[in-house]
Amino acid sequence: MHPKRQQRLIIALVIVLLSSATVGLVAYALRGNINLFYPPSEVVAGKAPLGRNIRVGGMVVDGSIKRSTTDLTTTFIVTDYAAEVTITYTGILPDLFAEGEGVVAAGVLDTAGILVASEVLAKHDENYMPPEVAAALEGKQPRTGTAKIYRNGEV
């Protein structure tokens, strides 16, 4: 290769390497802040700040949803299969909100460790199938994927 071109190629590759290293270091320094939410085990361990707006994400525990009879307040428990956090929310929940499904709730932790949410988002997994297939799978085996939502965490 022409020495001039070789020099330019090396310069270009150095630019790519240096910028990758920079961005990599920044991402490493901010690693906690890039997470959209805290899993319940980190909240229980006291890693999430009190009195500040945070997000908590997990699976809604079966049988934990309690709806108020007087207003739109709903109380439910989320889990990452290691710890649980109780969440209370007043407002309209997304269509996909249900027991056994993933949610991300934004709000403030009170001193009792209950998250008073101002927003609840549904987190769905990567599984897509027709209703007939889902019905056929029902009961035979636990749905794949739901637990994998937290595969990057401890669970």
Place this chain on the structure above:
Amino acid sequence: MWSVIHKMGSPPWFYRFAGVFLRWCLPLALAGLLVGALWGLFIAPPDFRQGNSYRIIFIHVPAAVVALAGYYLMAFAGLVSLVWKIKMADTAMRAVAPVGGALTFIALATGAIWGKPTWGAWWVWDARVTSMLILLFLYLGVIALFEAYENKAVAARACAVLALVGTVNIPIIYKSVDWWYSLHQPASIKFTGESAIDSSMLYPLLLNIGAFYLTFACVVVLNMRAALMNIHRQSAWLTQELTHP
């Protein structure tokens, strides 16, 4: 190998190649888009959890996949332009930028539309969504940077450097859902192991990805052909092509 690369760098050869390529591939790409859309909208079954809103996947995922691949193509063209000073590589880099930008915008907009009924929000500052927004700014940055310079040789060099620096964002977008706690679901199509999407939905999705790739290729070639016509409007070979096609 080298002779092919040499030919690719020749404007008259590429102009003629573009004509043949478009005559066959453009109708195929448009037909693919049409069949893919009809299949996704009407034939694919509804999802067991999301119902019909999931049908947006058939345009959202292809747009995002091709937007990411297009960035690599743009950065590679930038590298060739920077190191080997081939004019055609500049033209290719500039032809990719608006197409990649438009596809990134489509991925973001359809994602927002899909997010409203499923997540419950149009927009979330999630790692995947935010890194995709950065990709849009990178594409727009390459377009704007080229316009900002009076000297087009300097402009091409600046754009190539920006494109190369931006490549670091692509693996971040791709892996963001695995590295961080994110609202966006992980990939459904897996290269190893079984996909998490039923085959009745996977086939139309793959068809759409193919159609988007082909459409991307056609629009890039169209843009390059238009750019060649613009640059070489005084050239004898273009006169020849226009009078004796």
Place this chain on the structure above:
Amino acid sequence: MAFDSFEAAWQMAGHGPYVWGAYALTFALLCYLVVSPVLQMRQIRRQIVAQWRRQGSTDLAVAESGDAKPAAANSPEASNAP
């Protein structure tokens, strides 16, 4: 077919505006991407033809009709310089 009627396909059980909106936006943008370079090439071609007319080229009629008849070609061989 996933739907029983056109009405059902249009409504999509309440998700119609989202799905149709997303598809409409996507195809409008894709159409723009394809049409804009085609229009640009047509305009450049028109400008080149206008310049020939000013110069009184003999290839004018051929260029305008786009016919491939070997008229009196006064244009030199295509240069292959990159």
